[in-house]
Amino acid sequence: MELPGGVWRDGQRRRRYAFRPPTGELEMAVAEGAAAAGSLPARVTAVLTAALADLGGAPPDHATVHGLCVGDRQFLMLRLAxxxxxxxxxxxxxxxxxGEPFDFCLEYRRVPVKAAGAGYPHAQAKTSHGRLALRLPSGADQEAVLGLDEAEAVEALARRCLMDDEARRLPLSVADLQAIEQALEAVAPEVGTRAQTAxxxxxxxxxxxxxxxxxLGWGAEHLFAEVHRIAATYHWSEGEILALPRARRRRYLGLIDQARGMVG
Ligand SMILES: [Zn+2]
Structure with missing residues (x-):
């Protein structure tokens, strides 16, 4: 499985990733990361760090996950779901x-993915100060601009993405900000989170x-309920039940339902 962007390690772009096996333990770790105190970017980092087994050929660490570009982080959250x-x-x-009501279905695996453009994760914008070198924003950048109003956040994010310390102190016009945004968009990997239907x-x-x-909004209530039903029937420990692959846990729950149906 490959990231649309990827991490740079030892001078190489590495796109490989893998999640931990889909057991109850993983579901519990995801629910706990999602429920942890902190901002949205911090919770996304906690969840992905807990869920990934491999990120670019190495075990994930907080700094690398927090530093992933926004497109990769969104991609991973959709794939994790x-x-x-x-x-x-x-x-x-x-x-x-x-005025008619209707239902509309979005398939997680069919969400379109745009791979990163040439130069990833760097870009260059033509501004009123000449060409300025940029890098794509990460979860850490998103976190840094939280609490600002939208216009302030756009500008603060653009400044953070400038590679050069001096460039960060330059006045940026609306046209400069647009040029920076467009240059970043051209190389940024993206997941298509918008869909149209008639x-x-x-x-x-x-x-x-x-x-x-x-x-992030799933919670662990269903998981506790499932552990409770299996424990009540088979008297296995919580750890044993959570270690089951999700599909096997589901089969035992099906058998419990079946047995209950036969009794009733
Ligand atoms: Zn209509």
Whole structure:
């Protein structure tokens, strides 16, 4: 499995990644990382650090995960949701044109992915100060601009992405900021979190946005309930049950349901 961007290590771009096996232990680690105190970027880093077994050919560490470019982090969060069994999300909406309700399905594995452009993770923007060298923003950069209003955040993020200390102190016009944004977009890997669909009644086209960080909201309640049902039947320990691959846990739950049906 390959990242659309990748990490640089020993002068080489490394795109390989792997998640830990999809057991209850992994689900619990993800739920705990998601529930930890801290900002959204910090929680994404905690979840990915817990979930990855391999990042660019080495075990993941907090700094590397926090320093991944935003596109790679969104990509990994979507792939993690699929790895933990989420295939699709349904959204129920009311058509703004005709007022009819309809359901719309987004498939996690079909989310389009744009690989990084030439020069990744660096870019150059033509600004009023000449060409300025840039690097793509990371989770750490996102975290650094939290709490600023949108215009301030755009400018602060652009400055952080400038490679040169002196360049960071230059005044940046709106046109400069646009040039920086465009240059970064051209090399940034991306996941297509927007999808369009037509209303089945009137044909009006609607755009939907998929939250790439959706699995942060899952919680562990279902997992506790499943451990409880299996423990109550088989008297295995919590550790033993969480160590089961997700698919095997599901089979035991199916058998428990079946047995209950036969009794009832
Ligand atoms: Zn409609």
């Amino acid at each position: 699929a790895w933990l069994g989420l295939e699709r999300v349904w959204q129920s909406v009311v058509c703004a044109s005709c 209303c089945p009644q009137c044909g009006a086209v609607h755009t939907f946005t998929l939250d790439p960080y959706g699995c």
